Amino acid sequence: xLWMLCGQPTVSWAEEAVGLxxxxxxxxxxxxxxxxxxxxxxxxxxxxxxxLVRSRNVLGTIMHTAIILCMVSLLWILCxxxxxxxxxxxxxxxxLDWIGLQNVGLTPSPDYAPTIPHQxxxxxxxxxxxxxxxxxxxxxxxxxxxxxxLWFAVLWSLCIYSPLAHWVWGGGWLGQMGALxxxxxxxxxxxxGIAALVCAVMLGPRRGFGTEPMPPHNLPxxxxxxxxxxxxxxxxxxxxxxGANEVAAAAFVSxxxxxxxxxxxxxxxxxxxxxxPTVLGVASGIIAGLATITPGAGxxxxxxxxxxxxxxxxxxxxxxxxKVRLGYDDSLDVVGIHGVGGFTGILATGLFASIGAQxxxxxxASQFVTQILLAVxxxxxxxxxxxxxxxxxxxxxxxxxxxxxxEIGLDLSQHSExxxx
Numbered sequence: 001x002l003w004m005l006c007g008q009p010t011v012s013w014a015e016e017a018v019g020l021x022x023x024x025x026x027x028x029x030x031x032x033x034x035x036x037x038x039x040x041x042x043x044x045x046x047x048x049x050x051x052l053v054r055s056r057n058v059l060g061t062i063m064h065t066a067i068i069l070c071m072v073s074l075l076w077i078l079c080x081x082x083x084x085x086x087x088x089x090x091x092x093x094x095x096l097d098w099i100g101l102q103n104v105g106l107t108p109s110p111d112y113a114p115t116i117p118h119q120x121x122x123x124x125x126x127x128x129x130x131x132x133x134x135x136x137x138x139x140x141x142x143x144x145x146x147x148x149x150l151w152f153a154v155l156w157s158l159c160i161y162s163p164l165a166h167w168v169w170g171g172g173w174l175g176q177m178g179a180l181x182x183x184x185x186x187x188x189x190x191x192x193g194i195a196a197l198v199c200a201v202m203l204g205p206r207r208g209f210g211t212e213p214m215p216p217h218n219l220p221x222x223x224x225x226x227x228x229x230x231x232x233x234x235x236x237x238x239x240x241x242x243g244a245n246e247v248a249a250a251a252f253v254s255x256x257x258x259x260x261x262x263x264x265x266x267x268x269x270x271x272x273x274x275x276x277p278t279v280l281g282v283a284s285g286i287i288a289g290l291a292t293i294t295p296g297a298g299x300x301x302x303x304x305x306x307x308x309x310x311x312x313x314x315x316x317x318x319x320x321x322x323k324v325r326l327g328y329d330d331s332l333d334v335v336g337i338h339g340v341g342g343f344t345g346i347l348a349t350g351l352f353a354s355i356g357a358q359x360x361x362x363x364x365a366s367q368f369v370t371q372i373l374l375a376v377x378x379x380x381x382x383x384x385x386x387x388x389x390x391x392x393x394x395x396x397x398x399x400x401x402x403x404x405x406x407e408i409g410l411d412l413s414q415h416s417e418x419x420x421x
Contacts (some may be wrong), residue, residue: 020108023115026243030116030124036235037127041069041134044232048225048287049138052332055217056409057142058419064137068153072130075157077101080129081122083158084165085112091173094166111171113242124239129165132188133157138332139196143206143406146414148399152389156195160385164191164378179374180357180367182251183240185295185345186378193339194379195386196330202390203400205329207407219280226283230259233290237297250355251297255290258309262289265313273321281317284337288316291341296349299359304352308345316340346375 046065050058072080079099086094098104106117113121133153140149164187167174181187206214216222237255241248266285267277292312293305300308319336330336350371353359360368393399400406405413412418 020110020114022108022117023243026115026245027117027120029244029248030113030120030239030242033235033239034120034124034127036232036239037124037131038069038232040229040232040236041065041127041131044225044228045131045134046225047221048229048283049141049332051218051221051223051225052138052216053141054214054409055420056411058217058411059417060146060410060414061137061141063146063415064141064149065134067150068134068137069130071150071153072133072157073126075154076122076126076129080157080162081125083162084129085122085125085170088166088171091171091176092166093163093172094170115243121242124242125165125169128184128188128236129157129161132161132184132192135188135192135334135338136195136199138334139200139330140203141331142410143203143331143400144199145398145401146410147397148393151393151397155389155393156386159389160191160195160382161187164381167377168374174374174377177370177373178367179370180299180349180353181295181346181374182298182349183237183294185292185342185349186374189291189294189338189342190346190375190378191342191382193335193337193342194382196334197328197339198383198386198390200328200330200335202387202394205327206331207403209329210324210327216280223279223283226286230286230290233259233294237294241298247298247356250301253302254293254297254300254305257302257305258289258293258312259286260289261306261309262286262292262313262316265289265310266317267313269314269317273317284320284333285313285317288312288337288341291338292316292345292348295342295345296353299349299353299355299357301352301354304348304354308348308352311348312341312344315344343375343379346371 046062050062053061082096082098083094086098089095104118104122106119108114108116109118109121133156166172168179168181168187233255234252238248238252241251263282263285266281270281271277289309289312292308316337319340320333323330323336350368351359351361354362358364401413
């Protein structure tokens with residue numbers, strides 16, 4: 001199959017729409033936005049997660065992000081993009097017409113991006129597919145086998161992410177119902193957050209969880225990662241306008257507003273609860289604000305974004321505190337920040353949407369109902385699908401490293417290298 005694909009041209013001019021004109025400004029913005037989202041992963045997410053783990057696991061944690069970016073990129077080009085955005089099959093999945101990027105050319109796609117080359121749109125969406133899988137790894141840090149992680153990344157990307165992306169963005173049934181998810185509150189954050197919960201429960205807690213301290217080994221590294229994530233999120237959200245236009249401007253403003261409000265909301269909640277604010281708390285609140293505003297970034301005004309960001313910082317802090325009481329070990333708080341933030345953002349979009357769509361507070365109650373459906377369907381699909389994938393991997397090769405390897409640390413036991421001498 002591969003040699004046949006290699007022999008086929010990836011540009012089929014006859015298949016593309018006639019009469020559409022490439023806008024150089026739009027194209028430049030989406031190219032830059034794609035690079036912004038890449039920066040969110042490497043080095044952004046890698047440094048953010050790497051700083052949060054203990055020193056013996058920092059390289060193994062960074063490795064997760066790096067290899068997932070490589071693997072999902074190739075999967076997306078070979079078949080993932082076709083499954084997510086290819087011609088619709090029954091509202092459930094994309095066909096294989098675009099496998100290996102056949103018929104994905106350099107002229108615009110009338111269905112997705114009428115002013116930019118189709119391949120530019122494909123690359124932008126590739127970054128979303130990669131970072132969604134990478135987010136999940138924060139819940140399994142310090143204890144998952146590297147081989148198990150590789151298989152999980154492949155299966156989850158193809159079996160969970162691609163169908164979800166098609167349902168919402170690729171012409172599938174949720175998009176046809178009018179569900180709003182501007183840049184991935186459900187497709188990216190709810191799905192990765194629920195998958196993280198299933199992973200954390202099925203792998204079990206780290207050795208010593210709840211009985212010995214496990215503080216971040218390098219908070220400056222985490223703060224640097226936070227800054228890079230914030231920077232890249234402008235491409236993530238404003239780039240989802242798919243053009244250099246007023247929608248991109250609205251998304252840019254709401255993204256920054258919610259991030260700032262999220263940091264303040266978390267700081268206040270932590271200050272009241274623990275007596276002192278922390279830099280880790282502010283960094284976590286910023287990410288919570290960013291995750292929560294993502295589904296509504298292009299649909300909301302600045303004041304709505306401010307309220308949503310403040311609430312996100314508070315509710316996500318509460319979710320992280322409750323993690324210990326519920327007894328699951330989500331190593332880097334993917335569930336509390338991305339899962340809770342994404343769910344909150346999807347519902348908030350159904351309440352506050354006022355640009356290009358109307359939510360409940362602007363006279364459209366049915367939109368809020370649709371948003372509830374979107375959130376619940378995403379949660380159930382990701383939960384069941386992730387469980388089945390992990391179960392298969394556990395039965396075949398096992399999910400977790402041995403107790404000895406965990407004690408040594410993943411840097412040495414999985415990769416034979418050290419971050420620090």
